[in-house]
Amino acid sequence: MTDELVVYTNPMSRGRIARWMLEEVGRPYRAEILGFGAPMKSAAYKALNPMGKVPTLVHGDMVVTECAAICAYLADAFPEAGLAPDRSSRLRGPYYRWLFFSAGPLEAAVSNKAFGLEVPPDRERAIGYGNFADAMDTLEYAVGRNEYLVGDRFSAADVYVGSQILWGLQFGSIEKRPVFEAYGARLAARPAAKRANEIDNALIAEMQKAG
Structure with missing residues (x-):
C-alpha cells in the first residue's frame, strides 16, 4: 500500500x-x-x-x-x-502469544492493581490474568529468556510489551525486577524509540508552554 x-x-x-x-x-x-x-x-x-x-x-x-x-x-x-516473523515461521506463534498476552491479561492486571482492585482468591479462575503475581511472573518468563521476545530478533511485539514495561517502571505500576529493567533499557536505547520520545516530549513541552 x-x-x-x-x-x-x-x-x-x-x-x-x-x-x-x-x-x-x-x-x-x-x-x-x-x-x-x-x-x-x-x-x-x-x-x-x-x-x-x-x-x-x-x-x-x-x-x-x-x-x-x-x-x-x-x-x-x-x-x-x-518487525514480524514470516507468516510461515514457527516464531509466529510466540510473536502473537506475547503481543496479546500484554494487550489482554497483563494490561488488565496492571490497570486493576493501579486502581486498587483486587480479585478475591476464590474468583481468580474467573478472570483472565488470575492474579497480579502470576501476571508479573509470566512477564518475567517472556522477557527473561532471550534478548527479545522472539528469540534474538526485535519485533512489533517488543514495541508493545516494551512500552508496557517502560511505562510501568516509570510510574510504579510494574515491579522493578532486574529482568524488566534490563529489557526496558535495551529497548529504550533503540534509535527509533529515542526519536519517538524526543518528538512526543517536545510536543509536551510546547503544550505546557502554551498553558
Missing part, C-alpha cells in the same frame, strides 16, 4: 506506542495531535474511533485502533521493516 499514514495521537497517551512503532517502520507519516475531552469526543473523530480515544491509525481507507492491533498491522503492512 502506498496510501498516506496518519496517526491520531496525544503525546501524553498510549499514542506514544503507535509513534514508536511508526518510527521503527521508517515510512513517512503524519501525526494529528488531539486534545483530551471535546476533540477526541467530536463526531468527526468518533466516526473513526467510536471509543473517542487515541491512538487511531489511518492508512488509506484502512482504520486501525488499539495499540497492539496497530503494531501488528504495521508490521504486516510493511514487511520490509522486518
